[in-house]
Amino acid sequence: MNEYNFAYLDEQTKRMIRRAILKGLAIPGYQVPFASREMPMPYGWGTGGVQVSAATLVPEDRMKVIDQGADDTTNAVSIRKFFERTAGVETTEETGRATLIQTRHRIPQAALTEDQILVYQVPIPEPLRFLEPRETETRKMHALEEYGLMHVKLYEDISQHGAIATAYAYPVKVEGRYVMDPSPIPKFDNPKMEMAAIQLFGAGREQRIYALPPWCEVVSLDFEDHPFEPSKAEHDCDLCGAGESYLDEVIVDDAGGRMFVCSDTDYCRGRRAAGHVGAQGVPFEEGAA
Amino acid sequence: MTPLLQVRDVAKFYGPRVGCRDVSFDLYPGEVMGIVGESGSGKSTLLGCLAGHLAPDAGEVIFDTAVDGPRDTLMMSEPERRMLGRTDWAFVHQHARDGLRMGVSAGGNVGERLMAVGARHYGEIRSSAIDWLGRVEIAEDRVDDRPTAFSGGMQQRLQIARNLVTGPRLVFMDEPTGGLDVSVQARLLDLLRGLVREMGLSAIIVTHDLAVVRLLADRLMVMKDGHVVETGLTDQVLDDPQHGYTQLLVSSVLQV
Numbered sequence: 001m002n003e004y005n006f007a008y009l010d011e012q013t014k015r016m017i018r019r020a021i022l023k024g025l026a027i028p029g030y031q032v033p034f035a036s037r038e039m040p041m042p043y044g045w046g047t048g049g050v051q052v053s054a055a056t057l058v059p060e061d062r063m064k065v066i067d068q069g070a071d072d073t074t075n076a077v078s079i080r081k082f083f084e085r086t087a088g089v090e091t092t093e094e095t096g097r098a099t100l101i102q103t104r105h106r107i108p109q110a111a112l113t114e115d116q117i118l119v120y121q122v123p124i125p126e127p128l129r130f131l132e133p134r135e136t137e138t139r140k141m142h143a144l145e146e147y148g149l150m151h152v153k154l155y156e157d158i159s160q161h162g163a164i165a166t167a168y169a170y171p172v173k174v175e176g177r178y179v180m181d182p183s184p185i186p187k188f189d190n191p192k193m194e195m196a197a198i199q200l201f202g203a204g205r206e207q208r209i210y211a212l213p214p215w216c217e218v219v220s221l222d223f224e225d226h227p228f229e230p231s232k233a234e235h236d237c238d239l240c241g242a243g244e245s246y247l248d249e250v251i252v253d254d255a256g257g258r259m260f261v262c263s264d265t266d267y268c269r270g271r272r273a274a275g276h277v278g279a280q281g282v283p284f285e286e287g288a289a
Numbered sequence: 290m291t292p293l294l295q296v297r298d299v300a301k302f303y304g305p306r307v308g309c310r311d312v313s314f315d316l317y318p319g320e321v322m323g324i325v326g327e328s329g330s331g332k333s334t335l336l337g338c339l340a341g342h343l344a345p346d347a348g349e350v351i352f353d354t355a356v357d358g359p360r361d362t363l364m365m366s367e368p369e370r371r372m373l374g375r376t377d378w379a380f381v382h383q384h385a386r387d388g389l390r391m392g393v394s395a396g397g398n399v400g401e402r403l404m405a406v407g408a409r410h411y412g413e414i415r416s417s418a419i420d421w422l423g424r425v426e427i428a429e430d431r432v433d434d435r436p437t438a439f440s441g442g443m444q445q446r447l448q449i450a451r452n453l454v455t456g457p458r459l460v461f462m463d464e465p466t467g468g469l470d471v472s473v474q475a476r477l478l479d480l481l482r483g484l485v486r487e488m489g490l491s492a493i494i495v496t497h498d499l500a501v502v503r504l505l506a507d508r509l510m511v512m513k514d515g516h517v518v519e520t521g522l523t524d525q526v527l528d529d530p531q532h533g534y535t536q537l538l539v540s541s542v543l544q545v
Contacts, residue, residue, distance in 0.1 A: 131390075131393075144367065144368045144371060145368075146371065146405065148375075148401055148402070148404040148405025149401065149404075151404040152390070152393055152397050152400065152401050155397050155404065155411065155414065156393060156394060156397050158411055159394055159397065159415070159432075159433050160394075160433065222409075223409055223411040224409050224410045224411075225410055225412050
């Protein structure tokens, strides 16, 4: 055992955060203010997600942390280590085995189950922020359900680019009531938000928590003549050959060479272990990079 | 005929100071009412109270709503009043910047009110935005420009288009020609007069420019120190002022 309280935060703080989470679950999409704490990492590195995870974790949990879908990037590795050290919980990279998944900017490729919780790190929880800078006014707009302005943003997109160019943090309407920022996930992931798992959103710097209970209705905003379209690169994964997963484009040399790979590393590895090979891939070997 | 707006004993105090008090009048459909007075006479306060931007301390503002008939807007809930503010009412600010979103294109500015009342068809929103820009003499190819790229007069015309696109029945205007040079003023007034006649709008215009009310207003109300000192038909008040202050006001106009 170490000298930290379980999962770093003290019990009173965790109770405070749990109250905010319960309120958020009761009013899907509503931003609940909470007394965000200083965490031993800078704002913008997932302090909101970490606090929500800390308040949700129990010693029996098995935790997975991803950053842009990957388990092996700096942010994911350091948060995973943080909870290994302060909570002593088991961690995993396998989506199917995890009970609590903290994510930055992606929803795992594999469908989640009702036994799992997905925690998002949110930089800016207010979807109306860049349209109306006054927080007093945006709260009033949420309260009175005045969301015409959100469509002004989409209108501007179409008038400038000929199509809705918003590709991430695509605004959604929850249960026909609150307009919500889904955190900067690609709009490819938006349809997946109607899922079996509980989804919790934590914004540390902005001191807001919001939540989606399982199978909540989540509708991406659009126009009748410009309907919402989830988009991804027109390509298959070059490592595992998957045609339906969200892809990262990787520049591999200075001569314009590039490859597309699954952004969800666990999903890609799973497929390669099962024998799938992409256009530039090599057969899978256990332990190889 | 039912008055569109009935104002009864409206009063607004700023602490011990009087903003306006004992203001009562009826406004009938299609009528344009001018409110004139010097700076600090309470005309903008009164307009704010009528338009729901300020909460009066006493009185009634009864508006003949399209759905429920005459209702006291001060007793309405905030959502109802704000809904009125973007359907039956329009508010033209003195400074176009206060009434426009400067970071959003002209088309988006005009379309916002349509989207706020539920329009969700891009093509239709855009064509009615272009139609309205045409009506206020802004060229179609400026539809995607931001208001920051517009001259002061164009900004003001854009603000008017944005307000009238949802077909309001009552327009509040706070010094709509303030800060514009005289030739631009003249064209704007011409435009406003045309729109008011064409759409059968009722309007309440606050100004300190007597020429503006002479052109636009059917009736005139003169305010001084927070209360109304004289009312009547515009020509009657301007040509034969009775109250001492009105006489001073009319005689103070510079003759060219």
